[in-house]
Amino acid sequence: MQTPSTNVSSAASPTTSITSKHPYKEPKQVEALAGLRDLLGPSNENYDDGELMRFIVARSYDLPAAKTQLLASLEWRKSNNVDDIPIPRSNNSNGVMYAVRGWHSVPDANIESGQPNVPEHAVRLQKYLGGSCLHKWDKEGRPIYIERMGQHNVKGLAKNVTTSELVDYHIRCTEFVHNTIIPECEERFGTDDKFIDKETVIFDCSGMGFHQLHMEGLNMLKSLTEMDQKAYPERLGKLFIVNSPFVFVKVYSMIKKWLDPGVIEKIHILGKDYKSVLLKHIDDENLPEFLGGTCTCSHMPGGCVPSVIMNNIKAVEKTPSSGNHLAVPTYLRPRSSSTASANSILDFVIPGKPKDGIYQLVSTVSHGKACEYEVVVADEDIGHEPEVVINFRMKGVRAACEGLNFTIVRFEFGEVADSGTIVVPTKFYSIEECPECGKGVEVKFGAKQAGLYVMSWKPENQRGLVQIEYGVSVDGILGEGDSP
Known part of the structure; x- marks a missing residue:
């Protein structure tokens, strides 16, 4: 969720766009925005149309429910000091939380220990994650997040990482995408008729097996899913699940119960016949070779999606002990x-x-x-x-x-x-x-x-x-x- 704008005109009408670069034109959208602004009262001037529309759509145009969720998300941000979390930007040297490829705001990089504002648990959990990368953009200009889900050591993750640590890591990653990468996408690819505020996600299930059906790990995933739907609604554009084996059907039958209907509609389960579908949405030079594209990112250790578990990159060294960071995962x-x-x-x-x-x-x-x-x-x-x-x-x-x-x-x-x-x-x-x-x-x-x-x-x-x-x-x- 974007930080509420402060550059707004106090004279603006609550029934018109205040700060949005992309005015909504459909009568249903215009009416809903005006209605939600009326419900919010004078504070409506703190939000642009794009932010309000995400909550309206998430609550299926139930305006009182959209207001309730918006205010709850703002209170959550305040109580958890989310807006104070240091994230990588073009004007600082903060380290990344996972691999990034192809951006102007942040140079290509992998997560490293000892980098500014990279907590110890972010380094530690890389040992148990299958590998992930924010890798370029799709044909709509949306950032692409790729995760080797089938390689996750779910049991090791549950044993060696607390839920609070995983949530903190996830928030840091999400804030980075929403406040650094998506604004860059808007600047590079946005037009008057194309508003970029979502991301495209690819989950590669290669290697997934019944060994990953671990309840503590799944409960961790549930915590993240529930938080995303409440605090970051309508940030998902499309989710492609590729190389999905039979065991995924079992996992998805549980995960599906946690998801809003609007999220389920964006999920595309493709199995092994996925390459032609991905290439309809992503140019081949922006899609990793192992997913059917031509990109290898050979200039970076680990290529397009570094993975300690797949041995295409060495394990990240432990962060030295310092002030607020645990030197060991106790x-x-x-x-x-x-x-x-x-x-x-x-x-x-x-x-x-x-x-x-x-x-x-x-x-x-x-x-x-x-x-x-x-x-x-x-x-x-x-x-x-x-x-x-x-x-x-x-x-x-x-x-x-x-x-x-x-x-x-x-x-x-x-x-x-x-x-x-x-x-x-x-x-x-x-x-x-x-x-x-x-x-x-x-x-x-x-x-x-x-x-x-x-x-x-x-x-x-x-x-x-x-x-x-x-x-x-x-x-x-x-x-x-x-x-x-």
Whole structure:
């Protein structure tokens, strides 16, 4: 979504175009725009016709619903500081979030560590994505986004990247397209009768299999899809899904339930007979050779669509530790398979910075149920056996638990956690051994294997409640505290 324009005339009529370069002429469009501007009142002058029309179309000309969605999207942007996100532009040196090819605003580039305003998680997740690129433009002047969807390591992505990190990455990419690339397309290819505010997307499903049917990964995709439809309506021009195998039918049957009817109409599932269709919409010199065009981008490492998984480019080196970026992908989150997480835990994170090195994550467990949290250690960090440190302390319910023993800091390695492989010995603590304030109890261990570690604790009987605060760090860098 474009940032609301401030260069508007206060004398402009609410029934006419204010800042739009492309006036809408159809009677239905003119009437709808006038109606929505009337509903918005004086604030209607903050938006051009193109922006308003996207919300009108998204809500099938239901003007009150279009107003509601527009205002909700603006509130979402404000509460998440979306307009303050640094993105690559022609007047700065910010690094790109994925490969780009063929633009004036940003030179051809691949994502690299250490570039200005490229967060660590954007670099880390490249290892698990099949490869993507904003690659030139179609015959309508729309930017083309290509993703090797069939190569995604969905399970690795879900294990090593949090949903919040993936959402942040997606927002950064989307804002870059909408605020840097699409304005360039407008300048280069737009005319009085051709308004460019959408992109063309190609998903290549080559290599897709049942191994990608991973529910946590699909739930991540659902989060992105729902956000796009609410905050960025009518930004998709066409979506071509090529080389789609049988398994895609299974995946799409789930994804389709999340999509608005207007989005579904723009999706073209082409299977293996796709080249002639793509070439109707894209000139061959702008279409990668592996998709039926003639472009190879041989001047760039990885060619048209770099892919670590396909080994046409080397893995991006880890971003060095700096101020706001995690040097290792460590995070703390309730484990979805934890029985207690589903039945008997009240978990929440108190906003703000860590206090005394401990995030204010509070867990209350009753009935002797186990509470489980996850810690991730990445493959690239395992060589030096990073030190994982767990701090925990009581949170004010000692009276209810006097004399109670409980099990704390029981760690298991991810893939074999259910079979009970212990990598750090279980230890029993009495309530008196876990202080209410100060640093609390500290447990350390060297992570000898990369992957998912499960931390669990539980009271040893059903007497009362136990509240615990946790803090997790790896090599001194605090992980994230996520509420379930």
